[in-house]
Amino acid sequence: MDQSLFRSLAPVSLALFCISTPAAAQEASLVDGGKLLLTNGVTTIEGTSGGGVATWSTIAGRETDRGIGLSGHVTLIELPDYGWQSHGVAVGIANRIELSYARQNFDTRDVGTALGLGRGYTLNQDVFAAKLRLAGDVVYGDPLLPQISLGVEHKRNRDAPVARAVGAAHGSGTDVTLSATKLFLSHSVLVNATARLTKANQAGLLGFGSAGDDQHQVQFEGSVAYQLSRRAVIGAEYRTKPDNLAIAREDDWWDLFAAYALTDNLTVTAAYVDLGSIATFDNQRGGFLSAQIAF
Amino acid sequence: MLLLAAALLMQPATEPPVDWDKEFGVEERVRDPATGELPVDPYVQSNANAGATPFTGSAMATAFGGQDGIRRIANRTVELSxxxxxxxxxxxAHDMVRLKRTLFEQFCYILNAGCDYSGRDMASSHKDMxxxxxxxxxxxENLQAAMREEKVGFAAQNRFLSKLAPMSRDVITR
Structure with missing residues (x-):
């Protein structure tokens, strides 16, 4: 073996040595994708991780406690009188912190004409959210200790003049959520309970608070889900809401959902949602479809 | 390189080869001729070491295909891993012969399929790993794959995992 060949092989043999060292071999990349399937939840209408309508204590992304996870989503809701489209991104850090952004676009269609906004006037809102896992784990540890997370959702309605016109006190607001989520493996059942401090009218799309009622109120979000397989979950959710505006009644929301992980990285969620009365148009029940990609 | 090779060849062959294991006090571990397992330091054997209370009744043992099914699942989990x-x-770095046996015993004991667990407890067996x-x-995931291959129903898989999941406290050390 001549000198130059030896020199050129030296780094290779060094690299092989490093690879064969156990400690080096098991170091996964920062985006480790090691979270158990579906335990990152699916993206909610507010861009946080949860069950679609209710926010859970889960952390977005497929990272474990040593990595970073990423996710992106698109959600469509088709209602009798409205169309909803939202999309956003989220980062999960060490399965401890979730940072998310979502843009909500609410198409008022013919209602826009009735409200004098113009046909197809779209209400838009940005939601910037952060969630911190305080204790517990959805799957592991004490079977009776749920994963508990504290969240903050700062919502900025981009149509504040419209919100004020319907009687809202503010064009932006901040929700605080406290969630507890546990997968009871012995029954394949996941249960979530969330308390939300909020002033939001229709999640903020009709602004926040009103002249008569401008206090944060505690609202409740509950979810029960059954795991059919490693990839499939069905469930139901209920979400109570404030009723601040004088001109239009606001109803609680509920939904029935099915989520399926087509691959380890792509999850689709379909749901039947009942969003009640929105801006005097009653019985807004329809279909919800969401796609989430996560690493 | 050529010089190095020549120098090595010219070493006098008079000195006996050094037994480095002996020099550094490395004890040679010999597999038991009957079981094929490497010896381990003594410990107190107890079913409590399995780290979970077993199921009652025979439904879970049946769902897992009895001792034969449980043995295939334990072996397959180790091989996949x-x-x-x-x-x-x-x-x-670990004795796979012993691991396959103790994992089988642990699964079999927890599933109430008629075994005693003779391995160490979860904290000491995973210490320093x-x-x-x-x-x-x-x-x-590997255990789930092994259970799927044995056609264990998903609800029964999760029921079994519910006994193992709390062990994370003793198994995850960093």
Whole structure:
């Protein structure tokens, strides 16, 4: 073996040595994708991780406690009188912190004409959210200790003049959520309970608070889900809401959902949602479809 | 290189080869001729070491195909993990013959399929392994794959995992 060949092989043999060292071999990349399937939840209408309508204590992304996870989503809701489209991104850090952004676009269609906004006037809102896992784990540890997370959702309605016109006190607001989520493996059942401090009218799309009622109120979000397989979950959710505006009644929301992980990285969620009365148009029940990609 | 090779060839062959294991006090571990297992330090054997209370009744044992099914699942879980690049490094240093036996006994005991567990408890058997959550998750995936191959129903798989999941407190050490 001549000198130059030896020199050129030296780094290779060094690299092989490093690879064969156990400690080096098991170091996964920062985006480790090691979270158990579906335990990152699916993206909610507010861009946080949860069950679609209710926010859970889960952390977005497929990272474990040593990595970073990423996710992106698109959600469509088709209602009798409205169309909803939202999309956003989220980062999960060490399965401890979730940072998310979502843009909500609410198409008022013919209602826009009735409200004098113009046909197809779209209400838009940005939601910037952060969630911190305080204790517990959805799957592991004490079977009776749920994963508990504290969240903050700062919502900025981009149509504040419209919100004020319907009687809202503010064009932006901040929700605080406290969630507890546990997968009871012995029954394949996941249960979530969330308390939300909020002033939001229709999640903020009709602004926040009103002249008569401008206090944060505690609202409740509950979810029960059954795991059919490693990839499939069905469930139901209920979400109570404030009723601040004088001109239009606001109803609680509920939904029935099915989520399926087509691959380890792509999850689709379909749901039947009942969003009640929105801006005097009653019985807004329809279909919800969401796609989430996560690493 | 050529000079180095020549120098090595010219070494006088009079000195006997050095037994480095002896020099450094490395004890040679010999596999038991009957069981094929390497010896381990003594410990107190107890079913409590299994780390979970067993199921009652025979439904779970049946769902797992009795002792034969449980043995195939335990063996397959170990083999999948040995071949898994995420876990191979952790498994490499351990006695797979013994692990397959003790894992079978643990599964069999917890599933109430008529075994006693003779292995060590979860904390001491995983001490110094440096198991992280991502490793535990990978092992769960391999166990799930092994259970699927044995056609164990998903609800029964999860019921079994409900006995193992709390062990994360003793298994995940960093």
């Amino acid at each position: 040995q071949a898994d690049p995420r876990l191979a490094a952790i498994f490499q 440096g198991v992280r959550m991502r490793d535990m998750n990978a092992l769960v």
